[in-house]
Amino acid sequence: MADLGEVDQVDVDAFTAIKLRCIAYSIGSILLGIGLSSIWVVAGIVVILAGVVLLCIVVPWSPNAEETPKNSNSALSRAVVLIDEFMRSSFLLLNSLAQKGYHAWQEKRERAKKAMEEQRLQEEGEKLSRLAQTQQPILDQQNREQKIIDKRQYLLQNLQDPKFPIPAISCEAELEPGEECYWYHVGAVFASDGDLRGPQSSIGTLILTDQRIVFCNKDGYAPELSIEHIIQIQANADELRISGKSKSATGAYWTQDIILFEAFLRAAIRVAKDVYAPQPEGSRSRHIAESVKRKVFKRDKGQCVYCGWREELHFDHVIPFSRGGANTIENIQLLCKRCNLTKSDDI
Ligand SMILES: [Zn+2]
Incomplete structure (x- = not known):
């Protein structure tokens, strides 16, 4: 219990x-x-x-x-x-x-x-800035190259236009007063056909001006050809064959951009023909070519050759057009309105 x-x-x-x-x-x-x-x-x-x-x-x-x-x-x-x-x-x-x-x-x-x-963002930022740093020079380079390509295209198109003033560059060669340099290439090659005294082919400086083509090497070999004396030019893939009245400068030229060089040369030849070519009979006109006007304006320094006045300027025929005066540089001068009228009275 x-x-x-x-x-x-x-x-x-x-x-x-x-x-x-x-x-x-x-x-x-x-x-x-x-x-x-x-x-x-x-x-x-x-x-x-x-x-x-x-x-x-x-x-x-x-x-x-x-x-x-x-x-x-x-x-x-x-x-x-x-x-x-x-x-x-x-x-x-x-x-x-x-x-x-x-x-x-x-x-x-x-x-x-x-x-x-934060670390991820920082790393990402660093990665981006590193990428930007490596990409920037490439972009700059591409930009520069594109600009060169654009400029070349622009020149190739416009050099065909007779009204387009051929852009001149400054060059180290000694030129005549008023002579304009269009092409200057140190490291061009010239192989002469005609001049047996010269070397077969030579490396030197190729200069194209509004008046002539000059090729000079370090030995003082300097064949030269007046633009107006060029008879024929013929471009191949990598060289430009020029024949002219001077045997020594006739031959093959190699320079950095044959196509562009040819465009400059053809433009220079066209201007030279405008300037120097005699007016064919029957097609005589008072019209003065733009290229002649440009050269006269430059030669006369943009002022009246009599009084130096810089306004109301006219292109005047030295030998009057009515008396057979030509539209060439030699026969055109820059006069102001007043001097032009005075001159007319004298004649
Ligand atoms: Zn005057």
């Missing part, structure tokens, strides 16, 4: 309630420990172990088992209150720790993310 009496002292419902509560606490503890271990490994493991130990102790409990604490209802009630209180404060503590840890972890992660993003 004594055994039964002791068993009777245990309130089975209260006992079951405590056991379930303890199992719930241990499972909660294990779950919390798993969560905590992702932030703070040691604490997480400790909490998991505590949960496991509690579970191991609580599961074998039964109202009649020997190892189960056998107390009165009031003792069990006190135990429940104590365990509840202990577990509640433990969970609150763990909860606040976990929250703190979680926030710290979150901040750390944010910082790491930010740092990574």
Whole structure:
């Protein structure tokens, strides 16, 4: 009866309630420990172990088992209150720790993310600037090359136009006063057909002006051909064959851009023909070629040859057109309106 009496002292419902509560606490503890271990490994493991130990102790409990604490209802009630209180404060503590840890972890992660993003941006920027640095010279080079190509195309088109003033360049060669240089190439090659005294082919400087073609090498060999004396020019892939009244300058010329050189030469020949060609009978006109006007204007320095006046200028025939005066440079001069009228009166 004594055994039964002791068993009777245990309130089975209260006992079951405590056991379930303890199992719930241990499972909660294990779950919390798993969560905590992702932030703070040691604490997480400790909490998991505590949960496991509690579970191991609580599961074998039964109202009649020997190892189960056998107390009165009031003792069990006190135990429940104590365990509840202990577990509640433990969970609150763990909860606040976990929250703190979680926030710290979150901040750390944010910082790491930010740092990574900054580094990525910096690396990307460096990569871009490196790329730009390596690309820029290539782009500049392409730009320059394109400009040269465009300029060449522009010249090739416009040199065919009789009204287009042939662009002159400055050159180191000694030229006649007023002589304009169109082509200057150090490192050209000339192979003469006619001049047996000269070398077969020679490297030197090729100069094209509005009056002549000159080729000179360092030995002082300098065949020369007047533009007006050119008889024929013929361009091949890499050389320009020029024949003229001077045997020494007749031969093959090689220069950096044969096609462009030929365009300059043809333009120079056209201008020279305008300037020097005698007016064919029957087609006589007062019209003075633009090329002649340009040369006269330049020769007379843009002012009246009598008084130096710079306004209301006219191109005047020295020997009047009506008396057979030609439209050539030699017969045209620059006069102001007043001097032109005075001259007419004198004649
Ligand atoms: Zn005048």
